[in-house]
């Protein structure tokens with residue numbers, strides 16, 4: 001009787017310790033998650049379709065409207081025309097190459113790789129602490145040009 005009571009107490013003790021460990025463990029997990037969220041990169045993607053030789057943000061019914069992009073976001077251009085297009089920065093870097101360039105978008109490769117407008121690119125494009133107007137063109141068709149309004153991440157209402 002005495003032994004069984006002891007082992008019963010022991011079981012309770014083990015259970016309590018186990019529960020406590022679990023609780024502490026999951027708390028630590030939550031904290032890690034919160035820290036991760038705080039430093040998490042903005043992984044959202046802005047999709048710009050190219051149709052009838054015009055650049056139009058997905059969901060926008062007005063072709064060639066300037067598209068707002070926040071620093072940290074990436075842009076994917078998707079060519080829906082039968083002819084080839086590019087989306088190429090009008091501004092060149094120190095190396096003489098465009099600051100961003102989708103390369104040729106065509107039937108073989110209709111959508112660009114995501115181009116991330118990070119802090120570095122923002123500065124190269126002339127950003128200091130406000131919005132910066134980013135002109136880009138199609139290198140194949142002279143009359144194809146459009147505009148991105150690149151804004152600091154702090155101006156992103158969804159990130160506050």
Ligand SMILES: [Cu+2]
Nearest residue numbers: 085138140141
């Ligand atoms: Cu074009």
